[in-house]
Amino acid sequence: MATVRRVHLTHSEIAMILLVESYDRELVVNTFRSGARGLFCFTELPFRTLCKCIHRVAAGQLWANTEQMQYLIEVLTQVPSLRVINAKGAPLLTPREEQVVALVAEGLNNRDVAGELKLSEHTVKKYLFRIFNKLGISTRVELVLYAVNHGQSRPAEWVAGGA
Numbered sequence: 001m002a003t004v005r006r007v008h009l010t011h012s013e014i015a016m017i018l019l020v021e022s023y024d025r026e027l028v029v030n031t032f033r034s035g036a037r038g039l040f041c042f043t044e045l046p047f048r049t050l051c052k053c054i055h056r057v058a059a060g061q062l063w064a065n066t067e068q069m070q071y072l073i074e075v076l077t078q079v080p081s082l083r084v085i086n087a088k089g090a091p092l093l094t095p096r097e098e099q100v101v102a103l104v105a106e107g108l109n110n111r112d113v114a115g116e117l118k119l120s121e122h123t124v125k126k127y128l129f130r131i132f133n134k135l136g137i138s139t140r141v142e143l144v145l146y147a148v149n150h151g152q153s154r155p156a157e158w159v160a161g162g163a
Contacts, residue, residue, distance in 0.1 A: 001034050008035025015057045019050075028064070028071045038063030092134050100127045104140060105147040 004016060017038035018031045031039045038057045040050055053063045064072065093101065096117075103113045110128070114121045132138055135146060 001030050004031070004034040004036055015060075017053060017057050017063060023068070025071045025074075028068045029075050032062075032064075032072060037061075039068055041065075093131060097127055097131050097134075100124060101131060101143065101147050104128070105144050 004018065007014060007016060012035065015038075016036040017040055018036045019040050019042055020027065021041070021043050023031075023039060023041055028039060038053055040053050040063065042050065057063050099117060100113060103116055108116065110121050110124045113119075114124045117124070119127075128140075128143075131143065135143070137143055137146060
């Protein structure tokens with residue numbers, strides 16, 4: 001996968017197809033995350049289909065079967081979650097603060113977070129200040145690292161602008 005990522009980063013114009021003997025959910029997700037445009041399991045499909053796969057990917061399409069697409073859709077419908085609890089097991093962050101953390105961890109700036117949650121930028125800044133204070137951190141970078149190290153994925157549970 002590291003080679004696929006490296007090629008994608010240095011030559012994004014190359015449409016890569018990963019040829020595999022078998023696959024699982026993690027391989028499928030990592031293949032597309034790494035920049036490949038197709039995943040072809042040669043033990044499941046005939047050589048002729050590989051030719052079709054190559055033509056489709058060369059034409060700008062993605063190549064994945066229904067099961068592989070389902071894996072990708074599942075990942076897309078997950079949001080990072082940061083459930084931090086104190087010594088008594090009570091959550092340290094409010095659900096809204098968790099939403100802010102999730103969006104910051106996705107790379108959104110304050111303006112984009114505000115737009116997504118239908119808040120003002122000033123309110124987002126206040127949320128971030130409280131989150132930093134509760135977690136004992138002082139920068140967005142630390143927040144993202146904290147979220148990556150302590151977070152987990154779960155189904156999306158809010159609608160933009162929700163309370």
